[in-house]
Amino acid sequence: xxxxxxxxxxxxxxxxxxxxxxxxxxxxxxxxxxxxxxxxxxxxxxxxxxxxxxxxxxxxxxxxxxxxxxxxxxxxxxxxxxxxxxxxxxxxxxxxxxxxxxxxxxxxxxxx
Amino acid sequence: xxxxxxxxxxxxxxxxxxxxxxxxxxxxxxxxxxxxxxxxxxxxxxxxxxxxxxxxxxxxxxxxxxxxxxxxxxxxxxxxxxxxxxxxxxxxxxxxxxxxxxxxxxxxxxxx
Numbered sequence: 001x002x003x004x005x006x007x008x009x010x011x012x013x014x015x016x017x018x019x020x021x022x023x024x025x026x027x028x029x030x031x032x033x034x035x036x037x038x039x040x041x042x043x044x045x046x047x048x049x050x051x052x053x054x055x056x057x058x059x060x061x062x063x064x065x066x067x068x069x070x071x072x073x074x075x076x077x078x079x080x081x082x083x084x085x086x087x088x089x090x091x092x093x094x095x096x097x098x099x100x101x102x103x104x105x106x107x108x109x110x111x112x
Numbered sequence: 113x114x115x116x117x118x119x120x121x122x123x124x125x126x127x128x129x130x131x132x133x134x135x136x137x138x139x140x141x142x143x144x145x146x147x148x149x150x151x152x153x154x155x156x157x158x159x160x161x162x163x164x165x166x167x168x169x170x171x172x173x174x175x176x177x178x179x180x181x182x183x184x185x186x187x188x189x190x191x192x193x194x195x196x197x198x199x200x201x202x203x204x205x206x207x208x209x210x211x212x213x214x215x216x217x218x219x220x221x222x223x224x
Contacts, residue, residue: 093210098162099157105153
C-alpha cells in the first residue's frame, strides 16, 4: 500500500492495495471525528466515526486511527477498489462548539 | 424515509436577484446546518440551527439569512446574489450536536 505522511490533496493507489489518508485536526477540544466520502456530483457520505476516548475503530474494509497527542487522524482502506475513487474529508466536532468543521479533503484515484 | 432533501438541484441567478434554497429532513433531527463548497476546498459552515426557532452564524454567514420555524425545514435565503456566492450548497442534519451528520445532494448555484 501507499502511505501518506502529512495531509496531501491527492492520492493515487493501485487497485487491491491498501490506502492511508491522513488528516491533522486543529482543536484539542474536539470530541468527535467523522470521515466522509464524496463522489462527483453528490453530497458527502458517512464512512466511519470515532470518539476521543478511543484510538482505533474498524468498519467494513475501513479503519480509523486517532492520535490525540499530535492531533492526527487517519483513514485506512483495505484492498482499495475502483468504487473507492472519491474525495475523502475528515471532520471534527468540538465538545464546546456547535460547529462541525471539515478539512480540505484528499482526492483518491484508484488505478486499474 | 427520504433523509435530507434539497431543492433545487441547479439554479442560475443574475446579480442582485434573491432566492431561497430549500432543505427538508424527515428524521426528526434537532440540528441542521448549511455549508458551501468551492472548487478545491472543503466545506465551510454558513449557518446552523440547534432546534426550531434557534439559529446562529457559522464561518461564512455574510450575504445569507436563515430561519427555522419547524424541525423539518431549514431554508437558506440569498437576499441579493453576488458572483462570489457561486458555489455548491449542502444542507446537513444530525439528531443532536456531536452526532453523525447526514447530507443532502446539494444545490449548484451560479450567479452571473
